[in-house]
Amino acid sequence: MKPDQGRALLRVALDELSRARVHLDYSARRVAGLPGDLEGMDAEQLESVEAYCCRFARTVDLLVNKVLRSLDRAELLMPGTLIDVVNRAEKRGLVERAETLREMKDLRNVIAHDYAGARLAEVFA
Numbered sequence: 001m002k003p004d005q006g007r008a009l010l011r012v013a014l015d016e017l018s019r020a021r022v023h024l025d026y027s028a029r030r031v032a033g034l035p036g037d038l039e040g041m042d043a044e045q046l047e048s049v050e051a052y053c054c055r056f057a058r059t060v061d062l063l064v065n066k067v068l069r070s071l072d073r074a075e076l077l078m079p080g081t082l083i084d085v086v087n088r089a090e091k092r093g094l095v096e097r098a099e100t101l102r103e104m105k106d107l108r109n110v111i112a113h114d115y116a117g118a119r120l121a122e123v124f125a
Helices: 003-031 043-074 082-091 098-112 120-124
Strands: none
Touching (some): 003 043, 082 098
């Protein structure tokens, strides 16, 4: 891949991440102040919590799988594992600790595989 192609992919990924962040921020405002255990919530509030969790998962995906990987491509680095990607993000100073990105990715995986919403309260808390 040529450097210009890598930069173009990174620009697209950053634009997508920016749009996702706007939606995530909106959902975060909607759920601010709701109880973490989901007790007593009506259907509309539960829908807002679910939207927030899904938007969080989508934003993490975009950050790790598109933005950080595109950054590696733009810098002509060989594609690597998730561990490689998050460790490089830490080395670049994009995050204080690579572990934070790993935890976010783990939470994203819980959200993505919680098809019936059985762990929604756990995730939201």
